[in-house]
Amino acid sequence: MNKLTELIKRVNPKIEILYGGPEVSYDSYEFLNNHLGEYLICGEGEETYKEFIEYKLGERKLEDIKGLYYRVGDEIKFNGERKLMDMNDLVFPYTYEDDIENKIVYYEASRGCPFKCKYCLSSVMHGVRFLDLERVKKELKFFMDKKIPLVKFVDRTFNCNHDFTKEILIFLSEQDTNTRFHFEIAADLLRNDEIEILNKAPKGRFQLEVGVQTTNLEVLKNINRYITFENLKTKVLNVAKGQNVMQHLDLIAGLPGENYESFRNSFNDVHSINPDEIQLGFLKLLKGSSMRSEAEKWGIVYSPYAPYEILSSKDISYYELLKLKKIEEMVDKYYNSGKFKNILSFFLKKFETPFDFYYELSCFFELKGFFNRSINSTEYYKVLFDFNEEVLNGKGREVLREIIKYDYLCFNKKKWLPEFLLRNMDKYEERDVREKLRISMGNLKKFHIERFEIDISQYLKSNMIINNISYLIFDEENSDNIIDVTKIVSEEQI
Known part of the structure; x- marks a missing residue:
């Protein structure tokens, strides 16, 4: 603040400076005494500022304005505290x-x-x-x-x-x-x-x-x-x-x-x-x-x-506060965004407490240098896959891949998947599935169909992992509209 006020005064010494806000309201005399400037509003500013403008317009005396500190030569005067306003x-x-x-x-x-x-x-x-x-x-x-x-x-x-x-x-x-x-x-x-x-x-x-x-x-x-x-x-x-x-x-x-x-x-x-x-x-x-x-x-x-x-x-x-700063970043990105909910459920079961998971994830982030550079939205998913590979020795790799795929498709473009995720349905199977669904559900032009190697709906409901193939359709115009069509598809062999 000193630098800014000094620059203002160098540009034009006639410019007067008025301070206000909580930063200057609790040591007002010392602040104005040690900074360039002419006036300081202490406490609530609405009425004091209004009266200050009236003073500048010649409609009020300076010494009548409560809540105002001001400089007169080398002396700083105060007109007394203002009562809290209605x-x-x-x-x-x-x-x-x-x-x-x-x-x-x-x-x-x-x-x-x-x-x-x-x-x-x-x-x-x-x-x-x-x-x-x-x-x-x-x-x-x-x-x-x-x-x-x-x-x-x-x-x-x-x-x-x-x-x-x-x-x-x-x-x-x-x-x-x-x-x-x-x-x-x-x-x-x-x-x-x-x-x-x-x-x-x-x-x-x-x-x-x-x-x-x-x-x-x-x-x-x-x-x-x-x-x-x-x-x-x-x-x-x-x-x-x-x-x-x-x-x-x-x-x-x-x-x-x-x-x-x-x-x-x-x-x-x-x-x-x-x-x-x-x-x-x-x-x-x-x-x-x-x-x-x-x-x-x-x-x-x-x-x-x-x-x-x-x-x-x-x-x-x-150093403990620094650790908490890094954990804060993990919580904000992965928990608060809401884009990794099911992936987090997969990991949380593998740690004694949620705090321990976020701490280990923050250590992995730091090890890979991710705190020092920007990573894109796709990389945030890849980090979790790599974390499982390197910290948890790849345990549950294939299941995790399917869970990541689900969370990714909920919030990202449906037509493309990152390389570390697998799209197991070729164009012939997709054609047959679409035809079956068209008969039962009508035109699916604006829906994306995805095959999963686990019963993904059951996992979402209860965290149970059942190794049955399942099919979901994602509404490309309404991300909340996701329909499990496994039963329809399974009614006749694809």
Whole structure:
């Protein structure tokens, strides 16, 4: 930041610089004293910035603006803190003339959080403030009318007020829209009536981000979180029963009191729920958070540069955190993408825990140099085949080849297969199969037919490996439409 401000001043010394945001709100005097610039907004900026513009237009006195630090010669003055604003004074920034179709919109219906998690800036604010409920509905309807694909609520804990939460969920569930809504929630606070609404909502309408952070009760106490994993797990699984809400669960590595083995246990606990996504985050010691003031107590060493990520602590070493970084990449690519689900099931049975599998896979990635170069989507499948060959001595090679083939065809072009996968059906067999299916099912012009050397449908249902030939057709226009036609094909010899 110093470099940027210095360059600005060199280009034109008359340009004035105004700072704002959480990065400068907790050591405001020291920051402005040590950086080039004239003004700094401390805390919430909407009203302060508006009044600052009015001052620049000659409509207000500088010394009357609360929440503003400013330089007068060699002296820095402060006009005093500004009270937290009424959320309903916020101005909705969009109009129907704005070109925001196909954009992701971040929306704020509340500020603050009832919890006091030490690593979070929301913990230093008191209370939670909400927008008027009818206003929220009106603004969300605007986004739906504009066909926004995704609205991400930035509320720290969306479901901290039951009546407010329930009313919005009901409203959004009843709309005729393709807009998806993302909420950060505390799963342990979910009530049965809220879960019932979620279970009955249109598929894809909602996605939930659940902060687990750790499943170690002692570590949770160290950061002022008082939940049990069993309670959270029950709520997440109850939401999952509806099979229509995407759930994203977060973990944080480097929390005070959590060592490498404890984090391994936390990961395995979360993996056992089988959420749609698992995020491995790393502790950030943000300015203003109580976690930063306790860094010495926990032996935490963190980067002096934003976002102030942990480097080590008395509980976890720098090299252990590096290992977790590599595991994070494997989880994000292979688990969170959803493109390798059945292949992962094949491998997970061969390791003591899911964490051990992702660790071994990360070691293989590093050995082959894949962390240092880009690899294409096909190579990600090939890596898993090679991993089985070199780490597991090729055990179950032919079965794995069929499982990889299935997952590959679900998400990639159907007419071509990579060399390491085998297409066992020649053009004559395909012609005969197509003719048989045409008689039973009609025109299959836009369908791809694939032969498998195992009963692939049985494997997908129960992970059972049965060495019977099977046939599937893949809809080339709808990737979710995959039909097992083995029975039809087998009714007469091909």
